Amino acid sequence: MGAIGQPLRRIEDRPLVTGRGRYAADNNAPGQLHMRMVRSPVAFGRLRGVNLRAARAVPGVAAIWTWEDVKELPPIDFRVPNRELEPFRQSVLAHNYVRYVGEPVAAVFADDAYAAEDAAELVEVDIDELAPYLDPTMEPPEFMPGTRAEAAVLRKACGDIDAAFSGAHAVIELDLAVGRHTGTPLETRGVFARVDPASGTLVVEGAAKAPHFNCKAIAGMMDLPLEMVRFHEGHVGGGFGIRGDVYPEDVLVCLCAWRLKRPVKWTEDRHEHLVAANHSRDQRFRLRAAVGADGMLLGLDAVIFSDQGAYARTPGLTAPDMACAMLPGPYLVPAYRAVAHVRLTNKTPAGTYRSPGRYESTFARERLMDAIAARTGLDGIEVRRRNLIPKSRMPFGRGIISLGVSIEYDSGDYAGLLERLLASIEYPALRADLSRRKAAGERVGFGLACFVEKTGRGPADRALIEARPDGSVEIVTGAASGGQGVETAMAQIASDVLGVPIERINVVHGQTDRIDAGLGAFASRVTVMTGCAVHAAAEALRSKAIETAAAALAVAPDKLRLSQAVVHGPNGASVSLADVAARSLAGGAPLAAEGRFRSDHMTYPYGIHAAVVRVDTGTCGVHVERFAIAYDIGRAVNPMLVEGQLVGGAAQGLGGALYEEFVYDEAGQPQATTFADYLIPTLAEVPPVQTLITEDAPSLHNPLGIKGVGEAGLTGAGAAIAAAIDDALERPGAVTRLPVTPMRLHALLNDGGRIIPATG
Amino acid sequence: MNNTMPVRFKVNGKDYDIQVEPRRSLADALREDCGLTGTHLGCEHGVCGTCTVLVDGQPVRACLMFAVQARGKSIRTVEGLATGDKLHPLQEAFWAHHGLQCGFCTPGFLMLALGALEAEPDISDEDLRHVLSSNLCRCTGYQNILKAVRAAAREMRGA
Numbered sequence: 022m023g024a025i026g027q028p029l030r031r032i033e034d035r036p037l038v039t040g041r042g043r044y045a046a047d048n049n050a051p052g053q054l055h056m057r058m059v060r061s062p063v064a065f066g067r068l069r070g071v072n073l074r075a076a077r078a079v080p081g082v083a084a085i086w087t088w089e090d091v092k093e094l095p096p097i098d099f100r101v102p103n104r105e106l107e108p109f110r111q112s113v114l115a116h117n118y119v120r121y122v123g124e125p126v127a128a129v130f131a132d133d134a135y136a137a138e139d140a141a142e143l144v145e146v147d148i149d150e151l152a153p154y155l156d157p158t159m160e161p162p163e164f165m166p167g168t169r170a171e172a173a174v175l176r177k178a179c180g181d182i183d184a185a186f187s188g189a190h191a192v193i194e195l196d197l198a199v200g201r202h203t204g205t206p207l208e209t210r211g212v213f214a215r216v217d218p219a220s221g222t223l224v225v226e227g228a229a230k231a232p233h234f235n236c237k238a239i240a241g242m243m244d245l246p247l248e249m250v251r252f253h254e255g256h257v258g259g260g261f262g263i264r265g266d267v268y269p270e271d272v273l274v275c276l277c278a279w280r281l282k283r284p285v286k287w288t289e290d291r292h293e294h295l296v297a298a299n300h301s302r303d304q305r306f307r308l309r310a311a312v313g314a315d316g317m318l319l320g321l322d323a324v325i326f327s328d329q330g331a332y333a334r335t336p337g338l339t340a341p342d343m344a345c346a347m348l349p350g351p352y353l354v355p356a357y358r359a360v361a362h363v364r365l366t367n368k369t370p371a372g373t374y375r376s377p378g379r380y381e382s383t384f385a386r387e388r389l390m391d392a393i394a395a396r397t398g399l400d401g402i403e404v405r406r407r408n409l410i411p412k413s414r415m416p417f418g419r420g421i422i423s424l425g426v427s428i429e430y431d432s433g434d435y436a437g438l439l440e441r442l443l444a445s446i447e448y449p450a451l452r453a454d455l456s457r458r459k460a461a462g463e464r465v466g467f468g469l470a471c472f473v474e475k476t477g478r479g480p481a482d483r484a485l486i487e488a489r490p491d492g493s494v495e496i497v498t499g500a501a502s503g504g505q506g507v508e509t510a511m512a513q514i515a516s517d518v519l520g521v522p523i524e525r526i527n528v529v530h531g532q533t534d535r536i537d538a539g540l541g542a543f544a545s546r547v548t549v550m551t552g553c554a555v556h557a558a559a560e561a562l563r564s565k566a567i568e569t570a571a572a573a574l575a576v577a578p579d580k581l582r583l584s585q586a587v588v589h590g591p592n593g594a595s596v597s598l599a600d601v602a603a604r605s606l607a608g609g610a611p612l613a614a615e616g617r618f619r620s621d622h623m624t625y626p627y628g629i630h631a632a633v634v635r636v637d638t639g640t641c642g643v644h645v646e647r648f649a650i651a652y653d654i655g656r657a658v659n660p661m662l663v664e665g666q667l668v669g670g671a672a673q674g675l676g677g678a679l680y681e682e683f684v685y686d687e688a689g690q691p692q693a694t695t696f697a698d699y700l701i702p703t704l705a706e707v708p709p710v711q712t713l714i715t716e717d718a719p720s721l722h723n724p725l726g727i728k729g730v731g732e733a734g735l736t737g738a739g740a741a742i743a744a745a746i747d748d749a750l751e752r753p754g755a756v757t758r759l760p761v762t763p764m765r766l767h768a769l770l771n772d773g774g775r776i777i778p779a780t781g
Numbered sequence: 782m783n784n785t786m787p788v789r790f791k792v793n794g795k796d797y798d799i800q801v802e803p804r805r806s807l808a809d810a811l812r813e814d815c816g817l818t819g820t821h822l823g824c825e826h827g828v829c830g831t832c833t834v835l836v837d838g839q840p841v842r843a844c845l846m847f848a849v850q851a852r853g854k855s856i857r858t859v860e861g862l863a864t865g866d867k868l869h870p871l872q873e874a875f876w877a878h879h880g881l882q883c884g885f886c887t888p889g890f891l892m893l894a895l896g897a898l899e900a901e902p903d904i905s906d907e908d909l910r911h912v913l914s915s916n917l918c919r920c921t922g923y924q925n926i927l928k929a930v931r932a933a934a935r936e937m938r939g940a
Contacts, residue, residue, distance in 0.1 A: 038859075041819065042884055208885040258883045503883060695824070710924060
C-alpha cells in the first residue's frame, strides 16, 4: 500500500515535543543588539518631531533611528506588482504623518532587550492630532493632497443583472458585516539578522510564508545583490496568512545588522502584535438579490466595503478580490455584479488571514440563502439544494477573473456532499431533538453553510530530491511551513513513489540558499503545487535509480521496478536504493533528480459546515454544542493532518463568529490590545468537531488529483453559527454581523432590532 | 537598571546560579540566562499559558513570576520531560494523537497537563477539560490535545 492516504504520525514532531524547536526568538549570537519599536500612540496626526535625547542616554543604546535615518529606503512593495496601490504603501518608519495606533515611528537598538524597551519609553513623539477616518462606508477623505483614501474599486460581473431583477418574484436586500479579526499565531513575529563574517552575506532567521520573495524584496529595498542575502525559515509558531509578509520591522532589523555589522534580534510582544501585525476581514456587504418564486437566486448585486486600515500591505487586494470572486460560491447565480470599495482608514493595516474573502463572503451569501428561505417559505436546506451547481455542469466557470486567474470550479458533487453530511449528522433525529428541546423552553438551533474553497495557487513549483547511500532521502523545496505538517505531507508523496519510510526522508523548506526559487505557503498551495513537484521529482529519481540499477544488474531497465526502496529485477535479483545511490556517487554523481509542476488553474474543493448552538438568554452567551464539517478534498495525502487542519480551522472560525474583534473607539484607539480583550477560543468554547472527509471529486488539474485544505476549516463557520443562532432565537435574519458578542446578542434580544454600529 | 541579584534555583534537577535584575521574569531567566528555550512566550501577560512550567510541582506562568521569586525552588521545564531518547507518555501521546501542529504552545500544554496529572492521576474528564482550558492553542482546535492527555493519563496510571 502506498504512503498517500495513510494517517501517519508526523516526522516534524520529536523536536517540538522535547523543547528543541528553533523558533525566531531562539536565535542568539554574541554581541547581538535588540530592537524595540517606538509606535504612534494616536490614530492620525501630523508628525512634528521626535526627541531622542533622553533615550540616547540610556546605557547600552547603540542607535536610534527615525525616518531621517532610513529615508533612502523605498516603501514596502506588493507580492504581485500593483501600480494603482503604490501611493498607499508603507514606509518602514513614519514620515510626516502617523496613520494608525501602532505605526512604527522610531527604532531603538540596544545591547539588552530590557534596556531597549527602557529607552523606547523615553522617546518623545510630537504629533498634532487630526480627526481619524474610521468608517469605510462613509465618503473617503483625502489620503494625501489630491489622492482619495480609496485604494481601489474592484468590479466583477457576469450574466444580465438587469434582466434578473426585472423578472424577479421578490427582491431581498441585506446589510451584513464581518468584524476585524486576525490570525494571532501563538508565536509573535520575530527576526534575527547577522552578517556572516566568512561570506559577508546577510543571514536572516525567522523567515516564514514567502522566504524567497521576502529575501528578494528586502535585498531590493537595501540595494544589495540578491546573492548577498539569505533567508532561513526555522520552526514557525503558526502563520495563518499574517506571518511572513514583509513588515517594517523585518527591514529595520536587516538594515541595522548590515550597517552596524552586529547581530540584531527583534521579538515582537503581544501588545505590539495586536496593533502592528496585519489585521483582516472587516468587510461590509450590501446585497440585493433577485429571487424566483421557487427559491432560485436569479441575480445578485453586491456592494462591498473593505476596511484596508492605514496602508496597503504585501498581499495587496487579495482579501477583497477573493470576496468579490467567491461570493456566489457553490450556487448557479446566473447574473452577478459586485463592486468592492477598498478604503484606507486609520486602523492597523489589513492583509490576509486564513480564508481571506471567503470567510466573509460565505457569511454574506449563506445569510442570503437563509433570507431566501424565510421569504419564500421554503426550508433553508431545500433552497440550497435547488441552487447548488449540479455535478453535470462541472467544470463550471462564470467567466470571472480573480488575481489574474480565471475561476473555473474543476470538479464537484455539491448536492451529493450535502446529502452525505445530513446523513452523517442524522439530521432528522437531530431536528426532532431540537424541536423537543425548543418546546421545553431551550433556545437551541441548527444552521449550515455551503462553500467552495480556492486552493493550490500556482503558477509553478520546483523540487530537488537526492537519495543517499545511508538509505535516507533529502527533498529540497521552495515551500514554507507554518507548522501544518508540510514535511510529513511532502515525505508521504515521495514515499508513495520510492517506498522509503517517511522517517528517512528529510524535507527542506524556506531556505533561500538551498534552492533558487520558491513561492512559499499561502492560498492552501503547498500540498497541491509543491506536492506535485515533489511527486515529479520522486518519479524522475525512480527512473534514474532504475537506469543505474539496470547497469549494475545487467538487466534491461524495463524489466526492473522500484518497490519498498529496493529495485527488483527478474529471478529475484535486487539492489537497494541506498546501494544504487552509493554506486551512483562512486561513479561521480549523486543519485539526484528534479521535479517541476506548473498549473495556471487553482483547484476548488468544497464543503459544508453545520452547527448546533444553545443561546443563554440570561448571559447572552452562545454555546456551540456540536460542529460538523463535510469536505471533499479530491484526494487526502494524510487524513489525520487533513482532519487537523479542518478542526483547528473551525476553532478559528468559531472565534471570529462569537469572540474575536478588533474594536476601535471614536478616536481610533484600539480597544483589543491584549489577549484579555482579543478573545481566542479555549477548550471550554470549542466543541468536538465531527469531520466527514470525502474524495469524490479529484482535481483535474494535477496528476495526484489533490486539492488543498489549509483554510477550509474556517470558511463556513461564521455563516453556520449565525444561522444556528437565528434558529435558536426563532428570528430569521436576526444575525447581520459577526462576531455575535454578548453585547450584540443582548441588543438583539432586548431591542428586537438589528444593530450594525458604524465602527467596532 | 543594572542592579543585579544572585539567584540559585534548580531546573530539571540541575542547579543554576544566575545573576539577574529584580525585574527579570522567570521565563526570560530560563530562556536567556539558563539557555532553556523550550519554554516559549506567547503573550507575556499571563493569558495564553504558553510559558507554563512547574515550580515545586505547581503549574506557573513563567512570564508572571520574577526570577528572584523562584530562588531556592525546583523548576521543571519541557526539556526535563524525556529520559534520554525515551519520551514521556505525554510527549508520546501528543505525537501519536496529532496534538500539535506548529508546536509553539506544546511545551506549555505538556507542563500544564503534567502538573494536573501528577497532582491528580484520576482526574475527572470535566476537571481535565477545565484545567486544559487555561492555555491557548491557535492550531489544533484542542480536541487532539484533549485526546492526547486522556491517553497519557491512562498510560501514566498503568505505569
